[in-house]
Amino acid sequence: MSFYGEESRYPGILSWIFSTDHKRIGLLYLITMLLFFATGATLGILMRLELIAPGSTIMEATSYNAVFTLHGVIMIFLFIIPGLAAPFGNFFLPLQLGARDVAFPKLNLLSWWFFVGGGAIVLSSLFVGEGPPDTGWTIYAPYSIRTTSAVSLAVFGVFVIGLSSILTGINFLTTIHRMRAPGMTWFRMPLFIWSLYATAWVQVIATPVIGITLLLVILERTLGIGFFDPAKGGDPLLFQHLFWIYSHPAVYIMILPAMGAVSEIIPVFARKSIFGYKAIAISSVAIAVVGYLVWGHHMFTSGISYEARLAFSLFTFLVAIPSGVKVFNWVASLYKGSIELSAPMLYTLAFIFLFSIGGLSGLVQGALVTNVHIHDTYFIVAHFHYIMFGGAAFGFFAALHYWYPKMFGRMYDRKAAKAAWFIKFIGFNVLYFPMFVLGWQGMPRRYFDYLPQYQDLHMISTVGSWILVTGLIIMFANLIISLRHGAVAGANPWKAATLEWQVPSPPPPENFAEIPTVTSGPYDFGRFRDK
Numbered sequence: 001m002s003f004y005g006e007e008s009r010y011p012g013i014l015s016w017i018f019s020t021d022h023k024r025i026g027l028l029y030l031i032t033m034l035l036f037f038a039t040g041a042t043l044g045i046l047m048r049l050e051l052i053a054p055g056s057t058i059m060e061a062t063s064y065n066a067v068f069t070l071h072g073v074i075m076i077f078l079f080i081i082p083g084l085a086a087p088f089g090n091f092f093l094p095l096q097l098g099a100r101d102v103a104f105p106k107l108n109l110l111s112w113w114f115f116v117g118g119g120a121i122v123l124s125s126l127f128v129g130e131g132p133p134d135t136g137w138t139i140y141a142p143y144s145i146r147t148t149s150a151v152s153l154a155v156f157g158v159f160v161i162g163l164s165s166i167l168t169g170i171n172f173l174t175t176i177h178r179m180r181a182p183g184m185t186w187f188r189m190p191l192f193i194w195s196l197y198a199t200a201w202v203q204v205i206a207t208p209v210i211g212i213t214l215l216l217v218i219l220e221r222t223l224g225i226g227f228f229d230p231a232k233g234g235d236p237l238l239f240q241h242l243f244w245i246y247s248h249p250a251v252y253i254m255i256l257p258a259m260g261a262v263s264e265i266i267p268v269f270a271r272k273s274i275f276g277y278k279a280i281a282i283s284s285v286a287i288a289v290v291g292y293l294v295w296g297h298h299m300f301t302s303g304i305s306y307e308a309r310l311a312f313s314l315f316t317f318l319v320a321i322p323s324g325v326k327v328f329n330w331v332a333s334l335y336k337g338s339i340e341l342s343a344p345m346l347y348t349l350a351f352i353f354l355f356s357i358g359g360l361s362g363l364v365q366g367a368l369v370t371n372v373h374i375h376d377t378y379f380i381v382a383h384f385h386y387i388m389f390g391g392a393a394f395g396f397f398a399a400l401h402y403w404y405p406k407m408f409g410r411m412y413d414r415k416a417a418k419a420a421w422f423i424k425f426i427g428f429n430v431l432y433f434p435m436f437v438l439g440w441q442g443m444p445r446r447y448f449d450y451l452p453q454y455q456d457l458h459m460i461s462t463v464g465s466w467i468l469v470t471g472l473i474i475m476f477a478n479l480i481i482s483l484r485h486g487a488v489a490g491a492n493p494w495k496a497a498t499l500e501w502q503v504p505s506p507p508p509p510e511n512f513a514e515i516p517t518v519t520s521g522p523y524d525f526g527r528f529r530d531k
């Protein structure tokens, strides 16, 4: 892409994959993650096709197992955990802080290499060994120890991706502590940065736990050590504890930056300063802390003690409070605002709506009694897609439409963007809402076949996947075509007040000719009124 005028020792694509410029690295993440997303979405569509009717329609049970495993692994580890932090965090953290780059640019490039390298290893597990992994993305022992599919390779790939995540976390923490522009006090930082800050701590503290767990799985599979296999005196519940000690906080790695982006977008398109800035900032940190104490809610039916279940249930309800604080503050910020329904704002409103449905259904799962009824059913599948896709991924699309003109210097077709949003919003709900009902009626998850009584709802859901994918295609086509043909955007098309909008689009190498001095809060629109 010629519009990135960085001086480079290398020609063409090499000037990208060896660049230590945070903006280029952000774009590298964006492109690779969207490719992974497209792969995962294709697998999702295939599953929905299989589920259009009972019995085997387009695949057999064993292929279905591999497809939902890879869909889950790709969507979780290659798309939604890097999430908004890797592409938008890399691109905008230094810009919003008033810095020239992140603290460790070379480490940053290495993180991206670990990310693509790990992704390639995960994908190669499709083709080597005795078939692709078939354990589900949760790789539960003892099955994951005993299956002959390529689990070790996929798990190693995820381990490498974990390294990438830790390094990014360290980089962001150091950058935020050390590189804020003069006058950028903690409570003048944009809320997106607060969310990256909370996320980075979770990345640094929680990710090593999954790293070690994955190594134990590999050791057990290759050397037969017996950490988790009861036949050897191991404990499968130990695996579940270790897995969820990471994987629940990981939910916040995916959702916090999306919440941060939404907190940027709302004030800009409601032309009001955000309501409850400090409450939103501190609730990010509160979520990160309390998020460590709830992992057992994935294990209510596994035979853990009554006391443990009670405690985990209680903490699960508590962690909902800071999320609720955010939702109320966002709504209060909209109240009496002069709201402009442009694409980023529409995605933001969809985010709030879908995330709220996901969050409230999470409370149904957090309650001990109802949990037993819906455990391992489609209710869970509906719930986590509302959180991860309706929440985090719609937040991702919100951020993409908000920052696109800044990243590429051009504007997409606004009408097509709104149409794509509308189609996706409809498709999403037609696809996933029936799953709540299916699950409540007892349809188990991870099955390629089902009783005839579930067919109608499954059929509706599959039609929803076609609507959704139509919207996705329109969105991507619009964004890709506009890279070359979109109208020139200018430095600040949304009249936003944060620092990244005060430099040209796309920002020049090193971002700022002169490091700015910050004299007011991030959402102070007053200075635009008199112009």
Ligand code: HEM
Pocket: 040, 041, 042, 044, 045, 047, 048, 068, 069, 071, 072, 073, 075, 076, 079, 080, 135, 136, 137, 138, 381, 385, 388, 389, 393, 444, 445, 446, 447, 448, 465, 468, 469
């Ligand atoms: C095109 C969009 C998508 C479609 C059609 C789709 C569809 C599905 C289906 C049918 C299942 C399997 C249900 C079962 O048999 O248990 C599934 C599982 C899953 N999906 Fe999606 N999905 C999509 C997007 C996403 C996104 C964006 C994410 C995350 C960001 C995601 C994360 C997952 C996870 C983690 C699983 C569980 C895999 C497992 O059970 O191990 N999906 N999805």
Ligand SMILES: [Cu+2]
Pocket: 247, 248, 251, 294, 295, 297, 298
């Ligand atoms: Cu959880």
